[in-house]
Amino acid sequence: MTGxxxxxxxxxxxxxxxxxxAANALRLEQHLRECAGCSAELRRIQALKQAIAQDQVxxxxxxxxxxRVTAALAREASLRTSSPATAKSPLLSRLFDYARRWxxxxxxxxxxxxxxxxLARPETGMSLQDELVASHVRSMLANHLxxxxxxxxxxxxxxxxxxxxFSPPVVxxxxxxxxxxxxxVDYIGGRxxxxxxxxxxxxxxxVFIWPSMTASNATTEREGYNLINWTQAELSFWLVSDLxxxxxxxxxxxxxxxxxx
Amino acid sequence: MPGTSRWSDTTGWLRSWLAxxxxxxxxxxxxxxxxxxxxxxxxxxxxESAARFRDIILPHLDAAHNLAxxxxxxxxxxxxxxxEAYLRAFRAFGEFRGGSSKAWILTxxxxxxxxxxxxxRRRSNVEPLEGLPFTDDLxxxxxxxxxxxxxxxxxxxxxxxxxxxxxxxxxxLVLAGLPEAFRETLVLRELECLSYREISDVTSIPIGTVMxxxxxxxxxxxxxxxxxxxxxxxxx
Numbered sequence: 053m054t055g056x057x058x059x060x061x062x063x064x065x066x067x068x069x070x071x072x073x074a075a076n077a078l079r080l081e082q083h084l085r086e087c088a089g090c091s092a093e094l095r096r097i098q099a100l101k102q103a104i105a106q107d108q109v110x111x112x113x114x115x116x117x118x119x120r121v122t123a124a125l126a127r128e129a130s131l132r133t134s135s136p137a138t139a140k141s142p143l144l145s146r147l148f149d150y151a152r153r154w155x156x157x158x159x160x161x162x163x164x165x166x167x168x169x170x171l172a173r174p175e176t177g178m179s180l181q182d183e184l185v186a187s188h189v190r191s192m193l194a195n196h197l198x199x200x201x202x203x204x205x206x207x208x209x210x211x212x213x214x215x216x217x218f219s220p221p222v223v224x225x226x227x228x229x230x231x232x233x234x235x236x237v238d239y240i241g242g243r244x245x246x247x248x249x250x251x252x253x254x255x256x257x258x259v260f261i262w263p264s265m266t267a268s269n270a271t272t273e274r275e276g277y278n279l280i281n282w283t284q285a286e287l288s289f290w291l292v293s294d295l296x297x298x299x300x301x302x303x304x305x306x307x308x309x310x311x312x313x
Numbered sequence: 314m315p316g317t318s319r320w321s322d323t324t325g326w327l328r329s330w331l332a333x334x335x336x337x338x339x340x341x342x343x344x345x346x347x348x349x350x351x352x353x354x355x356x357x358x359x360x361e362s363a364a365r366f367r368d369i370i371l372p373h374l375d376a377a378h379n380l381a382x383x384x385x386x387x388x389x390x391x392x393x394x395x396x397e398a399y400l401r402a403f404r405a406f407g408e409f410r411g412g413s414s415k416a417w418i419l420t421x422x423x424x425x426x427x428x429x430x431x432x433x434r435r436r437s438n439v440e441p442l443e444g445l446p447f448t449d450d451l452x453x454x455x456x457x458x459x460x461x462x463x464x465x466x467x468x469x470x471x472x473x474x475x476x477x478x479x480x481x482x483x484x485x486l487v488l489a490g491l492p493e494a495f496r497e498t499l500v501l502r503e504l505e506c507l508s509y510r511e512i513s514d515v516t517s518i519p520i521g522t523v524m525x526x527x528x529x530x531x532x533x534x535x536x537x538x539x540x541x542x543x544x545x546x547x548x549x
């Protein structure tokens with residue numbers, strides 16, 4: 053495998069594990085026919101998988117453990133069918149009964165609050181915005197800005213294939229003064245999202261992208277970072293940067309202009 | 314003395330609530346969504362619930378033990394972890410919402426292992442080797458492991474591995490020597506045959522990270538294996 057095949061590396065593992073979708077598998081098979089290096093790498097991965105997954109490698113539970121667990125479960129089951137409060141003091145059991153009887157109320161309240169927060173997003177999505185800023189800060193602290201580092205949009209876009217279930221638009225804005233630095237896969241609001249990284253004079257701009265059916269539009273500021281949100285072509289975009297609001301707005305317009313509508 | 318008994322009741326009550334909270338931390342994320350219904354069901358699981366547990370969770374006992382054994386590296390601890398995990402799973406079975414029962418029980422086993430590990434740490438009061446937060450799987454430059462893993466790939470040819478057939482015991486030893494996050498990913502994938510999605514659920518890391526971690530885990534395994542071969546060739 054030569055250096056230029058680095059983008060195939062994860063796909064090779066996904067292929068060996070049977071985790072690639074048909075389109076990616078087809079693309080890879082085509083590449084394998086032409087690339088001896090990647091074919092050898094695939095054989096190496098398969099040999100390794102075979103070696104590790106030998107019959108005698110896993111540690112099965114001993115018969116003693118099986119007996120122990122079965123006995124513990126039986127004990128637990130009988131404890132539960134008999135009165136649960138026998139061993140407890142009267143006050144404790146009353147507290148427990150009370151807690152059990154009323155635990156439904158706070159649970160439902162939390163559930164209702166959760167549903168409300170989800171429906172009210174992104175206008176009042178406080179936690180989402182905090183999460184975005186946190187991710188932006190983290191990406192710079194850990195020196196882990198990019199997973200794929202290149203100024204070439206044609207390298208970044210295919211890199212996302214197979215890593216996320218949608219195709220983020222990667223646009224070249226170098227001539228507008230916003231050179232592309234690279235891309236990253238991140239985790240926001242409970243889902244995997246694409247993050248593109250652009251630069252403006254020493255400032256870093258993180259562009260978080262994920263599919264969204266609901267239109268939204270917002271400009272806010274949090275902990276000294278500017279955030280801009282909009283939706284376009286059924287994708288939700290969030291810009292996070294310490295760049296000033298005016299230039300970030302300029303970036304938003306340039307990006308929206310260049311991305312597919 | 315009425316005052317003392319009232320006091321001990323209060324501390325007992327506090328302690329039981331702490332137990333409830335720590336129990337919540339063990340259970341897989343998402344189980345809480347149906348907790349309102351779950352509580353009603355788990356308060357007194359009917360006989361058929363216990364039978365259902367036997368049918369769909371107990372068959373994963375080997376998998377549970379395998380994971381606990383590879384994570385803890387300790388035969389006795391692994392059995393304790395498995396028993397604890399099964400008891401907790403049984404109590405929370407009403408919150409199991411379907412889906413992969415194997416991923417569900419393995420998540421609980423993994424969390425019980427983390428608890429056991431934390432307990433060990435508290436007892437020994439020694440700065441742990443693996444206690445540092447594990448964040449480097451996508452940026453290999455800043456870890457020492459990466460240097461070993463990034464040896465020229467050509468040196469580890471498929472032939473080396475195919476010709477030198479590994480003994481199962483040797484595979485276990487090499488696995489045991491891997492850093493925990495990589496060992497865990499390999500065990501879940503190669504030994505328990507979990508899908509990327511299920512590994513992501515069990516370890517609560519994004520699928521993209523599962524993929525890159527798995528690729529690096531295999532590279533590190535291959536390197537470690539090769540080092541074993543080299544060491545074996547030398548006269549002792």
